[in-house]
Amino acid sequence: MVKEEPSSDYDLSLEVEPPPALEALLRAVEAARNGIVLTDPGRDDNPIVYANPSFLELTGYSLPEVIGKNCRFLQGSDNQQDEIEKLRLAIAQEKHITVLLRNYTKSGVLFWNELTVSPVHNERGQLINFIGIQNDISARLEADTRIAEFYSMISHELRTPLSSIRASLGLLDDRAEVITRHTGAENAHLVSIALRNTDRLIRLIGDIIDIRKIELGKLELNYTRFGVNQLVRDSISEVSALAGQSNVEIKVEPGGRLHLTADRDRILQVLVNLLANAIKFSEPGKTVSVRVTSLPRSTIKFEVIDNGPGIAASDARSLFVKFKQLDSSDSRRKGGSGLGLAISRSLVEMHGGAIGVNSRVGEGSTFWFTLAKQPRAR
Numbered sequence: 001m002v003k004e005e006p007s008s009d010y011d012l013s014l015e016v017e018p019p020p021a022l023e024a025l026l027r028a029v030e031a032a033r034n035g036i037v038l039t040d041p042g043r044d045d046n047p048i049v050y051a052n053p054s055f056l057e058l059t060g061y062s063l064p065e066v067i068g069k070n071c072r073f074l075q076g077s078d079n080q081q082d083e084i085e086k087l088r089l090a091i092a093q094e095k096h097i098t099v100l101l102r103n104y105t106k107s108g109v110l111f112w113n114e115l116t117v118s119p120v121h122n123e124r125g126q127l128i129n130f131i132g133i134q135n136d137i138s139a140r141l142e143a144d145t146r147i148a149e150f151y152s153m154i155s156h157e158l159r160t161p162l163s164s165i166r167a168s169l170g171l172l173d174d175r176a177e178v179i180t181r182h183t184g185a186e187n188a189h190l191v192s193i194a195l196r197n198t199d200r201l202i203r204l205i206g207d208i209i210d211i212r213k214i215e216l217g218k219l220e221l222n223y224t225r226f227g228v229n230q231l232v233r234d235s236i237s238e239v240s241a242l243a244g245q246s247n248v249e250i251k252v253e254p255g256g257r258l259h260l261t262a263d264r265d266r267i268l269q270v271l272v273n274l275l276a277n278a279i280k281f282s283e284p285g286k287t288v289s290v291r292v293t294s295l296p297r298s299t300i301k302f303e304v305i306d307n308g309p310g311i312a313a314s315d316a317r318s319l320f321v322k323f324k325q326l327d328s329s330d331s332r333r334k335g336g337s338g339l340g341l342a343i344s345r346s347l348v349e350m351h352g353g354a355i356g357v358n359s360r361v362g363e364g365s366t367f368w369f370t371l372a373k374q375p376r377a378r
């Protein structure tokens with residue numbers, strides 16, 4: 001068999017001056033940081049007819065080594081990947097596709113190739129080429145793995161021992177009187193400080209895990225039908241200790257007997273979060289009110305109204321963004337993670353509702369959210 005010299009009909013080192021637009025296009029393709037190849041489906045086995053420098057850099061092959069070959073050589077013997085089957089089908093049907101493949105460089109090093117293949121047609125709609133764009137996302141996947149490991153460490157190795165510390169401190173705190181009697185009030189006080197801070201850490205870890213689940217789209221809602229009045233009472237009892245310590249009174253403005261179909265635990269979480277914020281930013285002796293009203297189109301509005309310092313309009317927008325705190329020193333002093341409002345916003349929006357704040361500096365704030373009484377088909 002006569003071995004054919006690797007050749008390319010797309011030898012882009014043109015001997016004639018190309019028109020300026022073509023020259024610019026060529027330079028752009030050659031400068032791209034992604035691998036770019038053209039294949040010729042008119043030839044046997046759809047071989048590569050052009051490869052840009054980044055493709056060669058990515059794969060470690062030289063131009064003569066790749067021209068004339070089908071791209072599958074990058075798979076080595078690892079050619080039983082599900083994504084390859086999808087790719088084969090899309091190519092046969094002349095459709096665009098993006099797949100993630102395990103590929104290997106000339107020296108055998110694995111890289112994760114996020115590959116997009118598109119058919120190229122001429123002005124008569126006939127298939128003339130395929131273009132393949134290769135993106136090595138190994139580093140990104142590596143980083144994703146590290147992040148996943150970090151979250152798993154937080155949720156297991158950190159949360160589990162912390163819960164056991166919490167349980168022990170809780171038992172000690174229950175024996176505060178005995179501790180005071182035998183060892184003095186100072187020790188009982190130390191236990192209560194440790195308990196309070198452990199609770200804070202547990203809440204922070206819960207928030208971090210929630211944000212992660214939301215980001216990954218893994219947070220699922222369990223819809224049930226429940227009474228709103230009881231929900232409000234439960235939210236107030238969850239923050240009653242905080243309200244007591246802060247000497248803030250919580251008032252409820254009666255809103256009738258309303259029912260809601262939603263994830264009760266998650267809506268409780270939103271309400272508790274708004275209430276806790278309102279209490280933290282209220283001076284002792286002030287009042288925080290909860291108002292629930294029925295709006296048109298079967299919508300319920302929850303409002304948490306405080307008489308705190310208020311928020312400037314320019315700051316209000318960034319409040320619901322992850323890790324954004326208006327004044328981080330203030331927030332630290334108040335014991336917030338900066339995640340609560342971002343989580344609340346995601347939870348409300350996952351229900352198809354809206355969340356916001358009306359406020360003026362010096363005039364307190366009203367944090368509100370609306371929910372449909374029944375989940376609406378989306």
Ligand SMILES: Cc1cc2nc3c(=O)[nH]c(=O)nc-3n(C[C@H](O)[C@H](O)[C@H](O)COP(=O)(O)O)c2cc1C
Pocket residue numbers: 037038039046070071072074075084087088091101103113115117118130131132133134
């Ligand atoms: C334009 C184009 C670029 C391609 N680039 C790659 C690639 O970078 N890596 C790879 O493993 N396969 C790539 N392929 C896919 C293979 O060439 C081949 O189509 C695939 O392995 C399925 O066919 P097979 O089952 O005959 O191998 C590309 C295909 C086309 C048309």
